[in-house]
Amino acid sequence: MKDIEHLLRVAAIFLVAIALFVAVRSVVKPESYGKLGRYRAAALDEIKALPVRYAGQQECGPCHKTQAREKAGSSHRGISCESCHGALAAHAAAPKTAKALKPEESSMRGFCLRCHEAAVSKPAKFPTVEGGKHNPDMACSMCHKPHSPKI
């Protein structure tokens, strides 16, 4: 017995340490931790529940039929409504109270030229104009209707 006394002492220390670890772990560990992996599974539900701001293209068409039809036949057909009109999930949920953003005629030039200003960095195929030379005093919408820009 005397030969192994020192071993027993070490074993006792280990046992106490393990018991302490298990006890602390059972208190601290979040409930859903480890259910799906080494993370808190409940975090997934929290992330899934985050609010949506952009309604998505499919939401606009049912109400705005004319504009949708007009756009579908134009070179702007690939552009989602919310790309120009801003985030509209609130508007889709309550169309009467939350109004959609409509680019003003006065600021429209800058708005259009954000995409269509000529620059060396843009893809060669993309239609651009030099804003400073292309009828600089006129609003783009005087000639080009945003939903079907081709004259």
Added chain:
Amino acid sequence: MRELPRRDFLKLTASALLTAAAAAAAAPVAWAEKFYREPPWRRKKPYWGFCVDIEKCIGCGRCVDACKTENDVPREPFYVRTWVERYIIRKDNEIKIDSPNGGMDGYPPVENPETVAKSFFVPKLCNLCENSPCVQVCPVGATFKTEDGVVLIDRKYCIGCRYCIQACPYGTRYFHPILQVADKCSVCYHRLRRGKVTACVEACPTGARMVGDLSDPQSNVSKFRENNKVQTLKANMGTEPKLVYKGLDKEVR
């Protein structure tokens, strides 16, 4: 303590080795299942992937703005989850990369455009690494890869140690100044799970960005990867991103 005779010791060792060998002989199937060779989207549905067509990006910055609106990314001080870099490569091989405000408010005109050999825009976002360095370094398991392949952050569990921010080879993470946790592109996980595309894809006017399910061979991303020559960023790091680029120049880092 009793001494162990040599004969007994050898017997014991031999039997242990035999048992181990027998177990190893029976095990290869089990091990093969553990170390898959095929990509994970052959096994799991859905599995999200992202594609960027550099040849279509016009640097309008709508994606940056949309991402900020959708995900409440702080505008003041300015942080981004996705941003667009402009590369200007001159004929004398001088390379300039800029991204003022992440490209959200456009770019200043290029000086001396006649000396430019080539110039293009590169949208950046979470690379959806299969082997994510950020997940590996998190000391508390607050950042993780979901079953469908998206790397996310548990905001309640993050202790704000910023280790993941310096671990990301693509620099896509930042420290959220209000929530005091690490934050990153979640590929709009809350939208994907509602059947919507990400805010940046929604806002992109040229279709330069696309998100979709890699496990479906008919999906937009699967078709894009099949029909185009695509490349990932920093492939040498072994992170195996599920974000691929078409038309990536060698100078892009």
